[in-house]
Amino acid sequence: MTSIPFNRRTAIAAGLAGVGLLALGGCSGAPKEVPRRGGLVRVAGHASSTSDTLDPAKGATTLDYVRHHMLYSGLTCFEDDSLVPSLSLARAIETDDRITWHIDLQRGVQFHDGSELTAQDVVHSLLRHKDPELGSKVAFVAEQFAEVRSEGRFGVVIRLTGANADLPNLLAVSHMLIVKAGQQKPDGTGSGPFRLEEFNPAVRTILVRNGEYWIPDRPKLDRVELIAIPDEVSRVNALLSGDVHMINAVNPRSVRRIHADPNYRTMITPSSLFTNLIMRQDSLPTGNPDFVQAVKLMLDRPLINRAIFSDYAVIANDQPIAPFQPYYNANVPQTLLDTDKARWHVQRSGLTGVRLPVYCSTAATGSVDMASILQEYGSRVGLNFAVNRMPADGYWSTHWMRHPMTFGNTNPRPTADLLFSMFFASNADSNESGWKNERFDRLLVEARAGGDETLRAEMYGEMQQMIHDQCGVAIPVFLSFIDGYDRRLKGLRSVPLGAFGGYRFAEYAWWDE
C-alpha cells in the first residue's frame, strides 16, 4: 500500500509562507504577532437569497460555502495557495490502484451536539449526493462513487468506477463536507469550528465559536455574522464606515478607494476564474477554424486587463489552467494581438463583412466590456460584430451556449481533471463550444488515473496545447478575487479557489484590537 504523502504540519507551514507572500501585501516586515482569541466580526458577501442553505450539497453562493466551511469539516481541505490538499477529518488516505481508497478517520471528533463523528456519518454524507431528488451540486462527481462503505468504526472505503488520482482534492470542496448520519436536511450540526446561532435565509447567519473544536487553538474569532450587500458601492461603503469588517467581490476600480484609508486593506487572490468567449463548433460561421483563430488573434489581452480589470487580472492563453496551478504548461506559446494575421484568417474564411451577433451579459463578469472591445477590433480586421447585451436574469438558461457566440464564466475548480471533464470533454453537458476531440478524451481518462506524475503532467500539458490550438473558446484573462478587510482582521490566507480565503478565512482569522 502506498501512502499519499500528506502531512498536516508541513502543509500548514507552507500555507503561512504563502500568506506572507500573497495575501497581506501591505504588512510584510511587521514584528511577529501572536494570534489571540476574541473578536466579533461582521462579513458581507455579494449575494444571498431565500435559497441560502445549511445543506453543503446545495451550496450555490460564496456565503453558502463560507457558512458550510464554518459549520462542517471535510475529509481533506485546501489550506494554502498550492492547491495541494491537506488531511482534515481523514487521518490517512491510502490507495494502491487509485480505484479503491481507504480512509482512516480522526478519533474523538465531536459534532456540535456532542455525538462522536464516525464512519457512518462519512458514508451518509458521501452517498447522499447520488440521490437525484436531493439536487446535489456535485452529483456528477458522486457518479464516480461505485461504493462507499464503513470499515470498522473509523474506517471508510471508497471504491470508484474508474481510477482517479484526484479523489483527495475532490473531497476538499464545501459540497463534500461531512454532515451527521441520518440527516436528510442538515441543520448546521457539524464538527466545524463554529456553531450556528441564527440562520435567516437572505438576511443573515450568526455563528459562534465552537469551544470543543477538534483542532486545538482554532478558531480565534468569538462570533461571526454573515450578511450580504448585493450593491458593490454599498458594500465598499459599509466596509469604509466600519459597519462590516470584510467584504468580497470588490470592483477593481474600488481598490484605490479602499487603499486610500490606512485602516482598510485588500486581499487580491489570483485565481483560475475566467470569462470566456464561446464559439460554437456545431454552427457556422463560428465552427470555421480560421474564424476561431482570427478571434483569438484579435483579443487585445493587455487592454482587457487594464481597461476592465485595472490590471488586477492575469493574462490568459485560451486554455483554462492558470499559471500558478499544478500542471500548468508554460511551453504553450502566448497568443498575442496580431490584426494582420487575424485579417488573413478572416479573408481565408470568407467572412469579411458578415454580421455576427455576440451575446453578453453582466452575469458573465466583464463580458459586456469585452464584447465592445471585440467589436472595435473586429471592425479593424473586417468582421462586423453586433453586441447583444442580455439581462443577467435567466442568461445561463436561455443564452449561454445557445447562440453561435456567447460569453461564459467559469469558477475555479479544485483539479485540472474536473475542469477538463466538465467543460472540454466531448460528451460533457457544459462542453461550451461543442468541441470534440477523441485524443483529448482519451488523455483525460488516462491522466485521471494518475500514477506517474511526470507522465501525467505531460498529458495535461498536451491537453492545454490542444485547447489553445483548436477549441472554440477564447480565454483572454484570469480574474482575481478581491476582498476588502479591516486592518485589525489578521491571519487571513489566500486560497485561489474562492473569495474569503478560499471560503475558509474563519478557520484562521483573528482580531487584533
Added chain:
Amino acid sequence: MARTASSRPAWFGVVPLILYRVGSALLTLFLVSAVVFTISGLLPGDAAQEILGQSATPEQIQVLRHEMGLDRPAWTRYFEWLVSIIAGDPGMSYVANMPVAEIISDRLPNTLKLAGITAVVSVVTALTIGVVGAINRGGRIDKTLNVVTLSLVATPEFLVATLGVLLFSVTLLWLPSISLVNEDASWGEMLRSLALPIMSLTSVVVAQMARMTRAAVADQLDRPYVEMARLKGVPFSRIVLFHVLPNAIGPIVNAMALSLSYLFGGALIVETIFNYPGLASLMVNAVTSRDMPLLQSCAMIFCGTYLTMVLVADVIAILANPRLRA
C-alpha cells in the same frame, strides 16, 4: 327625505361605496394574480433550473421539476394556488422549503416599520411645506421650498441614498451605512439604523405630497368663505387649520395614498442600498429564483395595500366633504 338622511350617522353613506370597492378589489386581485402568473411564466427558465444553476444536467433538472410539481400544466398549478389562497394558505416556497406565510411574516414587520415611520415623517413634513408655501404664495419662502421640493423629486433616490451614506457614514461616521435589523434593539438604536433609509425615502415621496397640499390649500385660500372669515376677524391660523384644511383634504389624501403605497412596494432601491430585509427585495428575489408562490403572495400584498390606501383616501375625502356624503 332630507330629514332621514341627516338622522343617519355621517359614515353611513360610505358603506355601499366600501362594499362596492371591496368587491371590485377582490376582482382586481384575481386579475392581477392571473396576469402575474402568466407573465412570470414567460420568463426564461424555472425554479428547478435556477436552483441547480449553471452546471446542472438535464436529468437533474427533470427530477427536480417533477419533485416540485413543475412538470404539470400551468393552469393546474394556477388553480391549485388559487384554491389554497382562498382558503388562506399561500403555499410553500419552491426555493426556501418554508411556508410562504413564514417568510413573509418575517419580512412584513420590517416593511411596515420602515413605511410607517417614513409615512409619519413625510406626511408631517409635506403638510408643513405645503401649508407654509400656500400661505406665503409668491414669497421668498415659497420660492425656496418650491426649488427644494422640485429638486428632490428630480433626484433619483439611489443618488440621495448614496450621497447620504458618503456624508453621514463614511465621512462623518454618525450613522450606520447599512440597516441591520435586530429584534431586541431599542427604539433609539432602531431609529439610528433606519435614519438614512427614512431620509432617502422621505425625500422621494415628500415632494409630490407637498406640491399637492400647496395647490389645494392655495386654491381654498382664494375662496370667498376665507375672505368672509377674515373679515369677521377669525385668526388666520384658525382659518387655515379648521376651515381651509378640511376642505382641501380630498386631493391631499389622494396624493398621500399614492405616495405612501409607493413606500410599500417601491422601496426596492433603498432596501438594496441599505441592505434592509423588506418585502420589495423579497419579491425581486422571488422573481429571479422563479419562486411563484412567494412572488404571487408579494404581488397580492402590494396590490392589496394599494387598493386599501386608495379606498381609505376616498372614504376620508367623502367624510370630510358633506356634499359627497349624501
